[in-house]
Amino acid sequence: MVELRNVDMQFEEKKVLDGFSLKVEPQERLVIMGQSGSGKSTVLRLILGILRPAAGSIFFKRFEITRLQRRKLQRIRQHMGMVYQYSALLSSRNVRDNVALPLEELTDKSRSEIDKIVDEKLDLVGMKDTKDLLPEELSGGMRKRIALARALVLEPELILLDEPSAGLDPVIASVIDELIISLSEKSKVTSITVTHEMDTAFRIGTRMAMLYQGKIIEEAEPEKFKQSKNPVVAQFLSGSTEGPILEGSLDAITKK
Amino acid sequence: MANAHPSLAVAQEIGQVGRNFLREVGGVFWFIVNTFEETLERIRRGRVPFRAASFFRHTERAGVDSVPLVGLVSFFLGLTMALLTGYQLQRFGTERLIPGLVAIAFTRELGPLITGIMLAARIGAAFTAELGTMQVSEEVEAIESMGIGPLRFLVAPRMLALFLLMPCLSTVSNIAAIFASSLICKAYFSIAFPYFLDLVKDSLLIRDIIPGILKSFLFGLLISAIACYRGLTVKGGAAGVGTSTTSSVVTAVTTVIGFDTLYNIVYTVFFPT
Numbered sequence: 001m002v003e004l005r006n007v008d009m010q011f012e013e014k015k016v017l018d019g020f021s022l023k024v025e026p027q028e029r030l031v032i033m034g035q036s037g038s039g040k041s042t043v044l045r046l047i048l049g050i051l052r053p054a055a056g057s058i059f060f061k062r063f064e065i066t067r068l069q070r071r072k073l074q075r076i077r078q079h080m081g082m083v084y085q086y087s088a089l090l091s092s093r094n095v096r097d098n099v100a101l102p103l104e105e106l107t108d109k110s111r112s113e114i115d116k117i118v119d120e121k122l123d124l125v126g127m128k129d130t131k132d133l134l135p136e137e138l139s140g141g142m143r144k145r146i147a148l149a150r151a152l153v154l155e156p157e158l159i160l161l162d163e164p165s166a167g168l169d170p171v172i173a174s175v176i177d178e179l180i181i182s183l184s185e186k187s188k189v190t191s192i193t194v195t196h197e198m199d200t201a202f203r204i205g206t207r208m209a210m211l212y213q214g215k216i217i218e219e220a221e222p223e224k225f226k227q228s229k230n231p232v233v234a235q236f237l238s239g240s241t242e243g244p245i246l247e248g249s250l251d252a253i254t255k256k
Numbered sequence: 257m258a259n260a261h262p263s264l265a266v267a268q269e270i271g272q273v274g275r276n277f278l279r280e281v282g283g284v285f286w287f288i289v290n291t292f293e294e295t296l297e298r299i300r301r302g303r304v305p306f307r308a309a310s311f312f313r314h315t316e317r318a319g320v321d322s323v324p325l326v327g328l329v330s331f332f333l334g335l336t337m338a339l340l341t342g343y344q345l346q347r348f349g350t351e352r353l354i355p356g357l358v359a360i361a362f363t364r365e366l367g368p369l370i371t372g373i374m375l376a377a378r379i380g381a382a383f384t385a386e387l388g389t390m391q392v393s394e395e396v397e398a399i400e401s402m403g404i405g406p407l408r409f410l411v412a413p414r415m416l417a418l419f420l421l422m423p424c425l426s427t428v429s430n431i432a433a434i435f436a437s438s439l440i441c442k443a444y445f446s447i448a449f450p451y452f453l454d455l456v457k458d459s460l461l462i463r464d465i466i467p468g469i470l471k472s473f474l475f476g477l478l479i480s481a482i483a484c485y486r487g488l489t490v491k492g493g494a495a496g497v498g499t500s501t502t503s504s505v506v507t508a509v510t511t512v513i514g515f516d517t518l519y520n521i522v523y524t525v526f527f528p529t
Contacts, residue, residue, distance in 0.1 A: 080401070
């Protein structure tokens with residue numbers, strides 16, 4: 001479904017991805033874990049074609065994202081849905097208009113058809129009663145759910161989730177996680193989630209990947225991932241202050 | 257580099273400023289081209305490029321809501337201009353030139369220029385702040401990630417609204433100024449309204465009106481393009497929005513005045529009066 005081959009990405013002096021490779025199979029729920037600022041969200045933006053890598057190739061199905069022109073890329077993006085860390089709902093539009101936006105702009109459906117789909121998606125995320133509210137009137141968890149409904153409205157084959165439960169209380173975070181699992185099981189959607197929240201990662205993921213220093217250093221199913229011998233993964237999972245993660249950071253700071 | 261000759265450092269600084277300027281000019285130019293391209297591409301596919309409601313919302317904001325400001329400022333300027341020129345002309349017994357002078361000055365030059373400056377400040381700032389906030393809150397990226405062209409969706413309705421509304425607002429400015437000067441003419445120089453109108457009609461030619469109208473279209477396009485470009489290239493959160501908004505107003509006002517001069521030079525060369 002998605003493949004990244006030897007991708008390099010850098011922002012000015014900082015190299016974020018360095019020979020990054022990853023393959024995502026259809027219908028799996030891949031979770032990419034890593035420290036803050038390790039380039040997890042960058043991976044999602046590269047898959048969407050919003051960022052262009054310095055080197056390497058990115059494929060979505062048979063299309064090479066990195067070589068597509070703007071017009072074609074826009075069409076490909078309609079097969080993907082993205083849920084942003086801070087939801088990124090259009091603040092001037094109410095919930096109904098936010099969810100309906102892709103349908104209104106990209107399809108020929110009538111208003112009644114659009115309303116029916118919007119109702120259906122809002123029902124799916126348990127937010128049917130919020131149709132007339134503005135994003136500022138919603139809580140963080142509610143916004144996340146609306147963002148998820150918006151991402152699903154075009155029936156995408158791939159959903160990209162950027163920190164879906166960050167900043168939410170444990171109960172709402174679990175609700176969101178359950179929602180992602182049930183959607184993926186019902187709609188057979190492939191998903192890539194980036195997070196550093198352990199609970200979410202292990203609840204959602206059918207496969208885990210650890211991003212460290214621009215590369216995937218470990219890839220495994222959740223149970224095997226937990227038992228990884230890799231010292232970086234072990235330290236990350238345990239949350240210990242002893243280990244290569246902080247040493248690497250301290251080395252980098254000392255070198256500067 | 258620390259020991260570089262001072263003249264070399266100055267030359268480098270000038271070069272850097274020149275390079276940044278050309279980059280910005282190029283950026284705005286390609287921004288306009290890409291907006292047109294994205295919009296036309298949508299039309300070619302037989303779909304409306306943006307919703308009529310969005311367009312009318314911007315025309316209302318940029319146009320209708322700007323009428324009081326444009327009208328009032330132009331009215332005061334018309335009053336002042338008629339009063340000050342009137343006293344000078346009265347000394348030579350030529351105060352009947354006031355109506356023509358104000359009418360020609362406003363329709364050809366001051367109307368579009370003042371309207372351009374006011375809209376750059378009022379609407380340009382609003383467009384930049386609005387799009388800048390959308391940019392930093394990832395709303396623009398979200399639109400892009402859905403496969404919706406942000407230029408045709410966000411920029412095109414704003415650009416078209418200001419492009420079409422600028423000539424209308426320039427006309428409002430002209431009418432307000434001429435009306436104000438008619439009041440001064442009546443009050444201080446004993447020129448009655450019918451005679452005032454005859455004098456305006458006698459002195460005002462189509463070739464005075466056309467350049468002002470054409471200029472207004474150009475200003476509308478430039479102000480909206482600069483404002484939207486600055487909004488969509490905001491970096492650095494809330495502080496970045498503030499900086500870009502200030503920069504947008506300064507750039508748009510300077511560009512309007514610069515293009516006005518350029519336009520007058522070109523127009524005078526091709527259509528000498």
